[in-house]
Each structure stands twice: as C-alpha cells, then as structure tokens.
Amino acid sequence: MRIIDSATLAYVAGFLDGDGSIFFQIVPRSDYRFGFEIRASVAFYQKKSNAEILNWLKEQFGAGYIRTRGEMCDYTVVGRDEVKKILLLLRPHVRLKKKHVELGLQILEKQENLETEKDFLEVCRLVDKFGEINYSKKRKQTMAVVKAHFANNSLPP
Amino acid sequence: MRIIDSATLAYVAGFLDGDGSIFFQIVPRSDYRFGFEIRASVAFYQKKSNAEILNWLKEQFGAGYIRTRGEMCDYTVVGRDEVKKILLLLRPHVRLKKKHVELGLQILEKQENLETEKDFLEVCRLVDKFGEINYSKKRKQTMAVVKAHFANNSLPP
Numbered sequence: 001m002r003i004i005d006s007a008t009l010a011y012v013a014g015f016l017d018g019d020g021s022i023f024f025q026i027v028p029r030s031d032y033r034f035g036f037e038i039r040a041s042v043a044f045y046q047k048k049s050n051a052e053i054l055n056w057l058k059e060q061f062g063a064g065y066i067r068t069r070g071e072m073c074d075y076t077v078v079g080r081d082e083v084k085k086i087l088l089l090l091r092p093h094v095r096l097k098k099k100h101v102e103l104g105l106q107i108l109e110k111q112e113n114l115e116t117e118k119d120f121l122e123v124c125r126l127v128d129k130f131g132e133i134n135y136s137k138k139r140k141q142t143m144a145v146v147k148a149h150f151a152n153n154s155l156p157p
Numbered sequence: 158m159r160i161i162d163s164a165t166l167a168y169v170a171g172f173l174d175g176d177g178s179i180f181f182q183i184v185p186r187s188d189y190r191f192g193f194e195i196r197a198s199v200a201f202y203q204k205k206s207n208a209e210i211l212n213w214l215k216e217q218f219g220a221g222y223i224r225t226r227g228e229m230c231d232y233t234v235v236g237r238d239e240v241k242k243i244l245l246l247l248r249p250h251v252r253l254k255k256k257h258v259e260l261g262l263q264i265l266e267k268q269e270n271l272e273t274e275k276d277f278l279e280v281c282r283l284v285d286k287f288g289e290i291n292y293s294k295k296r297k298q299t300m301a302v303v304k305a306h307f308a309n310n311s312l313p314p
Contacts, residue, residue: 006164007163007164007167007250008167010164010165010167010168010171011167011168011170011171011174011250011252012171013168013171014167014168014169014170014171014172014173014174014175015171015172015174015175016171016175017168017171017172017175017176017210018171018172018173018174018175018176018177018201019174019175019176020175044175046253047292049292050253053174053252053253056252093164093168095168095210095213096203096207096210135204135206
C-alpha cells in the first residue's frame with residue numbers, strides 16, 4: 001500500500017460513502033478452527049465504462065481485485081489485514097459510514113483475540129449487527145447458525 | 158455558501174463521483190428570450206435513512222433543496238450561479254466526473270454571453286453532448302427541437 005495523502009483519503013471516503021460498501025460474512029469452512037470464516041470486505045461498484053476509477057482505487061490500496069459482471073464492475077478488497085488498513089485510513093474522513101467503520105474495526109480487533117467459542121459467538125453477534133446497519137436481508141449464516149453448529153459439534157483441541 | 162476546506166471538498170467530490178449527478182436540461186419556457194431555459198443541476202441521491210448526509214451537504218453549499226420520494230431522497234441544486242460555484246469548488250478534486258465538470262463549466266460560461274440564436278444553439282449542442290456523457294436516454298428537448306422552434310418562430314427584438 002502506497003502512502004496516500006489526506007485529500008485523496010477524503011476523496012475515497014466520499015466515494016465509499018456514495019457508492020461503496022463494507023460488509024462482513026460468516027462463511028462455513030470446515031478447515032477453520034471454529035468451522036466458519038469471518039470474511040471482511042470493502043467494495044466499490046461502477047458501470048463498466050467507469051472501470052478506470054476502480055483501477056485507480058486498486059493502485060492506491062495495492063490490494064484487492066476488480067471483477068466485471070455484465071455491464072457492472074466492482075473493486076473488492078477481502079481480508080482482515082487489508083480491510084483493517086483501509087478502514088483505519090478512511091476512519092477520519094467517512095461520514096455516512098462512520099458507524100460501519102467503527103463496528104468493522106471492533107469486529108476485526110476482536111478477531112485478533114479469539115480463544116473460546118464464546119469469543120467467536122461474540123464476533124458473530126457483531127457481524128449480525130453489522131448486517132443490520134447495512135440493511136442486509138439475504139444473510140443466511142448468522143450467529144444463530146454458528147451457535148447451532150457449536151451445539152452439534154465438539155471443537156478440536 | 159460557507160468557506161469549505163479542501164479535505165471536505167475532496168470528500169464531496171468523491172461523494173459526487175460515487176453517487177451524484179450533474180445534468181443539464183433544455184426546458185421550454187415561453188417567457189424566456191430564446192423560448193427555452195437551459196437548466197443546470199447538481200444532485201445527490203440517498204435512501205431516506207441517510208438523509209442526514211444530504212442535509213450536511215446542503216449546509217456546506219447553502220443552496221438547493223432536499224426532496225423525499227418514497228424510500229429515496231435527493232439533494233438538488235438548480236441554477237446557473239449556484240451550480241457554477243459548486244463545479245468550480247469541486248473541479249480540483251473530482252476524478253470520475255472530470256469531463257462533466259469541464260463541459261458543465263463550458264456551458265455555463267457560454268450562457269453568460271448569449272447574443273444570437275446561433276449562440277443559443279451552440280449551448281444546446283453542448284447540452285446534447287453532456288447528455289451523451291451522462292448516457293442519458295430520456296432527453297426529449299434537444300438542439301434539434303430548439304432549431305425547429307427557431308425555424309417556426311421569429312424572435313422578439
């Protein structure tokens with residue numbers, strides 16, 4: 001990630017507030033310690049004709065990938081460390097997504113100290129809360145699903 | 158309009174690039190010298206739940222109005238002078254809409270020196286061009302309409 005000046009960060013924060021999205025997903029993963037991955041993402045969406053701005057964003061952050069789907073494309077950064085860096089950079093500048101950034105950082109920090117199922121469920125609770133502030137309606141993997149999974153499976157030592 | 162610091166302007170430029178719109182309309186107006194008004198607008202759209210950011214924008218610019226339509230609301234600034242001020246402020250910061258800002262300012266400047274029907278048609282031509290870079294498909298009032306109007310009507314002195 002290059003060093004980004006504060007006017008550019010303010011611009012990106014405005015762009016994120018207008019057009020972008022921060023989201024967290026609970027993804028079933030049998031190879032993960034708790035049976036689920038907590039996946040953090042930051043995404044920007046544009047018409048294909050405006051893909052250039054997404055390339056520029058990708059250059060700024062030096063992370064993520066650009067996908068094209070029909071007439072739309074998106075630039076998405078996935079992953080705890082990269083998303084945390086971006087949220088910390090944009091934190092002083094965002095307005096609309098202030099709550100998202102604060103809650104997102106809270107989730108990412110809690111993820112760094114996961115000891116017990118209880119800890120993991122607490123992260124899942126915050127992810128559910130994040131889904132609510134995103135008005136996300138399609139989430140299937142929630143804290144309740146993880147809780148049920150824990151009830152039916154014993155953790156490996 | 159209050160004095161806006163450059164980080165805030167960069168933020169607003171990003172917000173405009175992500176979510177906003179600049180557009181020009183040719184509006185039939187029998188009380189106007191050439192029979193049409195060239196109407197300049199800058200608009201920002203948000204879900205009703207995010208109306209607060211639109212109020213904040215309105216405070217920054219000290220112009221325009223906020224409307225609610227169902228679940229959506231918009232903050233729109235209409236008018237040559239106000240739109241020109243906003244475009245000049247955002248000009249150093251926009252990225253995606255650089256072309257829009259430059260062409261918009263060109264239209265607004267040409268409007269300040271309208272002498273002849275030919276001058277007015279030239280502005281209409283630029284407004285048509287603006288519609289193209291906006292991928293606007295619903296425009297009915299175009300340079301061709303104004304030209305036909307001129308052919309059928311003699312101008313008052």
